[in-house]
Amino acid sequence: MSRATIYSIATMCGVSPATVSRAFNRPELVSAPVRDRVLAAAAELGYQPSSAARGLVTGRAGMIGLLVPDITNPFFPLLVRAIQRAADRVDSPVMLIDAEESAAAEVRLVARLRGRVDGVLVASPRAPASALREAARDMPFVLLNRVQRDLSSVICDNTAALFDAGEHLYGLGHRTFALLAGPSASWAAARRSQAIRRWARGRDVRLVELGPFRATYKGGRRAGEALLRTDATAAFAFDDLMACGVIAELAGQGVAIPADRSIVGCDDVLLAQAVTPRLSTVTAPMDDLGRVAVEVLTREIEAPEGAPAHKRLPGVFTPRDSTGPARAG
């Protein structure tokens, strides 16, 4: 037997297809007994509305796109999960696209999404915003972890939390800091670096800038090597993955954390709580991030002409075991 349609159900219940449709979409327009009969029949037949047919008439795909630059970076699975959860609540599946760290792929893949999704969420893109904008021509679009004046965006604002991290370290006696910068094409990396620089300027501390390093474990190893060539007693890593790499590198060289050096990460990925020492890091409010992103996109879909929204959710500094008192002297 082929799939059930509103027609089979209609025939079965002795009503018209329109009534069946209404029983699902505007149940208040259908009398209770009829509605129940229809719903029962539908359940029995395992009816699933054809999203193609529905999409054709409503002009909605009933789906949103999510583009991530690198799904193998542990930050993004967390984001994917948060967004999927939020999208689930508005009953909208998400189509995931991984750009495999290529800016060109981002543009190509976003363009390919046109017409298949109602809108697209682009997380931490590497590609220039203008190219993305063009690729997403006339489809609702919101940036994650990057802001761009004419585009909606939602970001996790770590500025205050990084200040807190700095103060925390300062309070522990640290006076010389290293900044282990992230990829130069990353807006978030630039912004984090800037926040740290600003904090350092406001305090009488020395800040040594190192990098850029790749946002990977291996990039962290490199950063660790570089860090050891400086006399900084505390370091800000671009993200947790990098911080884990740094820790591993230092451990490999017999440098104790936090006894000899303190490290703070950013993002609070799963690994951060699992490694030894547990990472002091800036925790991103993932679930909120996902929820707000989906909300903004949904609004954009429903009212495409509105002004772009810009949401910023603050991260919060979570001290754990990778930060401690500065070595005397």
Place this chain on the structure above:
Amino acid sequence: MSRATIYSIATMCGVSPATVSRAFNRPELVSAPVRDRVLAAAAELGYQPSSAARGLVTGRAGMIGLLVPDITNPFFPLLVRAIQRAADRVDSPVMLIDAEESAAAEVRLVARLRGRVDGVLVASPRAPASALREAARDMPFVLLNRVQRDLSSVICDNTAALFDAGEHLYGLGHRTFALLAGPSASWAAARRSQAIRRWARGRDVRLVELGPFRATYKGGRRAGEALLRTDATAAFAFDDLMACGVIAELAGQGVAIPADRSIVGCDDVLLAQAVTPRLSTVTAPMDDLGRVAVEVLTREIEAPEGAPAHKRLPGVFTPRDSTGPARAG
């Protein structure tokens, strides 16, 4: 202006919509000059066929579903990427669903996919096969990393590679082994355990079974603690993530790897090559896995009545630095 359709293009070029459609789908049926004109007009208007309209008439969604049990486990991003790459070649976007480690969610989410995708790939499910089968009623379906007689499946067969790993360790003088088992609902875990047991029986070695442990870094820490309470000099971890946890735990207790104990992982996730010591592990042929999975599913979609296919791709043992000679004594 609203989106371009075959009608706008047809009018623009002075041909019928049917011809426009054919220019895309059966170009050999359209004369060269007309075809060029149509294609040019389409490009100019930025035409994208409506997948809803197409889907309605062809009965195809032009999309495949991929369900993973836990996207935060680093094995799955790799798989997602491999599958996405393969699906890209057949020009079929993939809809990712993360079940957040819940068997119930797997069933619910698979059911929700009906009609939205042409077929679904279910990776390493925790839910019972019968429930999945029912949820996926009358839609093409292939299992990854699990076999089930009446369902198509493609697995990475690590049996031989685990034998190799065993032989490698045996050659290094190890005689007492620990098996750190994975989650009990995981088919792959059961199979790996079985392979190791079989190998151990064929050799005069002692095998201590520990677990089950969760397939996470923390699960690995637990496994590490358990391992230290035994006198095994070598251990098989269920997967790399667990192996990393074990290494961290042992390192934390001052136990050297591979000097004091040897560890082998499984899967060869990115982290495996990045940690210290680099993990000896069983490398899964990810790209092939993705390619074959998509091939099997595609075949299933095109010929739904064929017999289920069962593909097994062998993993290969990759010795690195986490395995070494057994301590004398």
Place this chain on the structure above:
DNA sequence: ACAATCTATGCAATCGCTTTCATTGAATCC
């Protein structure tokens, strides 16, 4: 030169659903 064959194109039905408009019978109002 005329039938037979091809080639390129158009016509129109169809996919399954949503939604506007019309209709019918019942309830409400004065």
Place this chain on the structure above:
DNA sequence: GGATTCAATGAAAGCGATTGCATAGATTGT
């Protein structure tokens, strides 16, 4: 009690593509 409103339903028109069938020229064969 007749006019008015209302609630519940049905009829039918699309949404944008694909595709089987029909057709008009052009080409070929004898």
